[in-house]
Amino acid sequence: MAQIEMIETIPEMALISEDEAQITRLLEVCFPTDFGGRSFYMQRPHHRVIWREDGRILGHMALFNRVIRMNDELVSIVGLGDVAAHPDARGRGIGAQLLERSVALSKVSNADYFLLFGTRSLYSALGFRTVKNHYRYVDMTGSYTGHVGEQESNCLMVLELGETPWPDSAKLDLLGHLF
Numbered sequence: 001m002a003q004i005e006m007i008e009t010i011p012e013m014a015l016i017s018e019d020e021a022q023i024t025r026l027l028e029v030c031f032p033t034d035f036g037g038r039s040f041y042m043q044r045p046h047h048r049v050i051w052r053e054d055g056r057i058l059g060h061m062a063l064f065n066r067v068i069r070m071n072d073e074l075v076s077i078v079g080l081g082d083v084a085a086h087p088d089a090r091g092r093g094i095g096a097q098l099l100e101r102s103v104a105l106s107k108v109s110n111a112d113y114f115l116l117f118g119t120r121s122l123y124s125a126l127g128f129r130t131v132k133n134h135y136r137y138v139d140m141t142g143s144y145t146g147h148v149g150e151q152e153s154n155c156l157m158v159l160e161l162g163e164t165p166w167p168d169s170a171k172l173d174l175l176g177h178l179f
Helices: 017-030 094-107 121-125
Strands: 006-011 047-053 056-070 073-085 113-117 129-131 134-138 148-152 156-160
Touching: 006 094, 017 047, 017 056, 017 073, 047 094, 056 094, 073 094, 094 113, 094 121
Parallel strands: 073 113
Antiparallel strands: 006 047, 047 056, 056 073, 113 156, 129 156, 134 148
């Protein structure tokens, strides 16, 4: 008997080794980038949102709870990273459903905004919009602390989670790595 498709949210501290191994393999299949045998690219996320069928993880999103600096103010955000759907399962809406769950989780958090770096229509369909803010970040390519980078965004997308509008002209300091 087949198991019904299921979305799960796993706090990072509760991630079991079997699930971590499956996520590692999923990321290896989905990305040409070397994740170094890890289940994350730069840093461990705070939560994983996964799609599991018959015990097999076919979709994954990582959520980062962060504080960033927006001009002179510290602001709570949720960042999205390590988005993956197994090639055999693409086109079934798994990514959209994982993103819907991620947005729902973010809306009940203490975060003011949900940020991601991407350009897919999947994101804009759920209300994310592209912004051109200048931002600063720490490069951590290859699991090494690199330079502090600064650039104007061409793929930063934001979803306002509360009543406060996103300031399109604010300078951002991510206070760490990209997600």
